[in-house]
Amino acid sequence: MLESQINKLFSLPELKFTNKRNLTNHIIQFDAYKFSKFEVCPKCATKTTKIHDQVYVHIKDVPIRDKIVYLRIRKRRFRCQNCNAVFREPVPGIRKGFRSTQRFRSHIRWCASNFTDLKRVTTKLRCSSWLVYKAFYEQLSLEAKKMNYEWPKTIGIDEHSFIRNTKTHYKEFATVFVDFNNNRVREVTLGRSFDSLMSSRAIDIKGRENVKNVVIDMSSTYQKFVKSHFPNAKITSDKFHVIKLFNHALNKIRIETMKHPIFLKSKTSPMRRLYLTRDDRLSFSQRSIVKHINGLFPELEEIYKFKERMLSIYNIRGFKRAKKALTKLTDEMAHSGRKAVQSLRRTLVKWRIEILNYFKTGITNAKTEGYNRKAKLIQRKAYGYRNFENYRLRLLYDCR
Ligand SMILES: [Zn+2]
Structure with missing residues (x-):
């Protein structure tokens, strides 16, 4: 393969690749070195060309065709002519002190967020679960830092x-x-x-x-x-939470009512479903059952009707009409002597402006x-x- 193509493949432009070896059937090693003429001292930022010695480091990279890839990089150590400090040359794409490339770490992030569990990531990439854990959250915090835009509308x-x-x-x-x-x-x-x-x-x-x-x-x-x-x-x-309040109050009264001996004692009662479904979605026979029971228990009927009224208010188009309907509803609720209805009404009055805002914005x-x-x-x-x-x-x- 052409040298430039290898460099493109690894996208580590400052490295020169010299050799490829199969260490085992699953591990490939590439030899590489950096070819810069001078380096800048990290302490005093002076250019230096004086080489102190050289070391070999083994860096893990993204697998190629399911084979583990190691880069064996010859790193020179420079001595600064100004402050006499000794330092290793840095390689872009590999952070100082890390034994894997940045690309490998972001590959871990991809695997960890797409595989079903950590075990699969560790066997696929042949690394410890500790590395997966560390690299994953390190990469996520890098991603989170990118998100620094202002509050939306x-x-x-x-x-x-x-x-x-x-x-x-x-x-x-x-x-x-x-x-x-x-x-x-x-x-x-x-x-x-x-x-x-x-x-x-x-x-x-x-x-x-x-x-x-x-x-x-x-x-x-x-x-x-x-x-x-x-x-x-x-x-x-939120519209859903307003309706939930009504359903909650209705359900409480329904449970009280069902202690009456005419009801069969069973844990899974079909009544619950009947009373939570809105009126226009019931079948004809279901509706007649609800009507019949409501006729027997006026307190149940009262709150059931209020619930249906609230549901129909949400079908109204236009702020003014909705405002009128809500006022009418709360006025009628005021005449009721029941505690549950009164506490419901208090909540509605307290949140009146916020509930009515739905008819202006239409968001839930x-x-x-x-x-x-x-x-x-x-x-x-x-x-x-x-x-x-x-x-x-x-x-x-x-x-x-
Ligand atoms: Zn220096």
């Missing part, structure tokens, strides 16, 4: 559980900031309290005045955080919930993380 914030704290035995949570404009996870921080958010990495990201829309679930901590950190943001309450937190799902998968694939920093790097890398 629209973001979504949500939390998911991370690990159980071994000391307090409480579950710890991670908060994700999803960039809706570029469809990726922008930042992950540990904890969901206001103080932990205010001291997190999310604060360091520049351009917080760019953010115009933020979607959150109905958590007052996130509301407080968004109001204090994103001055121009309009908060939208579906993307964020999708990334939460992915985060859970990553945790499961690794059988849980203990180190939050590693988890963060992995999540940022996989959700981009």
